[in-house]
Amino acid sequence: xxxxxxxxxxxxxxxGRQVTLMCHQTWSHSYMFWYRQDLGHGLRLIYYSAAADIxxxxxxxxxxxxxxxxxxxxxxxxxxxTRSQTSVYFCAxxxxxxxxxxxxxxxxxxxxxx
Amino acid sequence: GQNIDQPTEMTATEGxxxxxxxxxxxxxxxxxxxxxxxxxxxxxxxxxxxxxGLEEKGRFSSFLSRSKGYSYLLLKELxxxxxxxxxxxxxDSNYQLIWGAGTKLIIKP
Numbered sequence: 001x002x003x004x005x006x007x008x009x010x011x012x013x014x015x016g017r018q019v020t021l022m023c024h025q026t027w028s029h030s031y032m033f034w035y036r037q038d039l040g041h042g043l044r045l046i047y048y049s050a051a052a053d054i055x056x057x058x059x060x061x062x063x064x065x066x067x068x069x070x071x072x073x074x075x076x077x078x079x080x081x082t083r084s085q086t087s088v089y090f091c092a093x094x095x096x097x098x099x100x101x102x103x104x105x106x107x108x109x110x111x112x113x114x
Numbered sequence: 115g116q117n118i119d120q121p122t123e124m125t126a127t128e129g130x131x132x133x134x135x136x137x138x139x140x141x142x143x144x145x146x147x148x149x150x151x152x153x154x155x156x157x158x159x160x161x162x163x164x165x166x167g168l169e170e171k172g173r174f175s176s177f178l179s180r181s182k183g184y185s186y187l188l189l190k191e192l193x194x195x196x197x198x199x200x201x202x203x204x205x206d207s208n209y210q211l212i213w214g215a216g217t218k219l220i221i222k223p
Contacts (some may be wrong), residue, residue: 042118042201042213043157058210090156097209100145100164105156 003027006091006106014114019078021109023091031094032074033103034058034066036087043090049074081113116140118214120202125220126192134187134200134217142207148176148187149201151216157201160187189219197221 004025013019023032030051035043045058047066055066063085065077074093078085088110092103118138126132138146145164149157163169163178163185175188187200199216206212 040215042203042215043211044213045210048210097205098144100162102147102159102162103211105158107156 004091004093004104004106006089006109008109009107010110012112012114013081015081015083017081019081019111021076021078021089021091021111023074023076023106025072025074025091025093025104025106027093027095027104028071029093029095029104030071031097031103032068033092033094034064034074034076035090035092036060036085037090037108038087046076046089078111081111083113085111086113087111116204116206116212118202118204118212120200120214120217122215123218123220125222126189128192128194128221128223130192131188131190132192132219134189134202134219136185136187136202136214138183138185138202138204138212138214140204140206140212143180144205144207144209146176146178146185147203147205147211148185149203150198151201152198160200192221194221194223 007022033048034046049055049068091106094101094103120136148160151157161176168177173190178185201216202214203211
């Protein structure tokens with residue numbers, strides 16, 4: 001089925017471990033985004049990508065690494081997980097960022113860092 | 115800094131009308147989005163405004179005043195399935211979305 005998927009949907013890990021969250025979209029959208037959503041906060045942009053091999057920092061990039069070797073995939077890695085990174089992570093994609101192009105969101109990954 | 119304010123929670127009755135307000139102060143403005151997010155699910159697009167005025171889409175309408183830094187989402191003929199959080203987001207000068215914390219709408223029968 002076409003769409004945007006994330007895996008895993010739920011993850012529990014320990015402080016200091018490396019974790020990778022996967023995101024895959026089948027629309028060939030140019031732009032992809034990673035957000036985190038915490039209670040009392042709006043969605044906060046971690047990293048985004050305008051095309052394969054082009055990535056840039058968002059509002060809260062510290063402690064995260066991204067790559068985009070293929071248009072359809074945009075993995076997010078927590079190099080050494082901390083408790084403050086416990087959150088719900090959403091991946092999104094859009095055709096363009098201008099002109100009212102909406103962002104389509106994946107189902108989210110709920111990450112708990114113990 | 116950039117700031118988007120919306121009420122934390124609102125309650126309304128099934129069949130009624132509710133207006134959810136959003137005020138913003140951002141570095142630049144390239145449009146304002148409203149998204150709906152049911153508990154435990156992903157946000158989904160509702161509307162986009164870039165010019166002043168009202169955009170109507172079925173039971174949902176969205177209004178924008180750029181000079182006042184203000185928008186509202188109007189929901190008519192409320193249904194129980196409209197119970198959700200409503201997120202206001204502004205596309206800033208860097209074409210990044212700045213999000214409000216969301217308004218949780220509770221619908222009572």
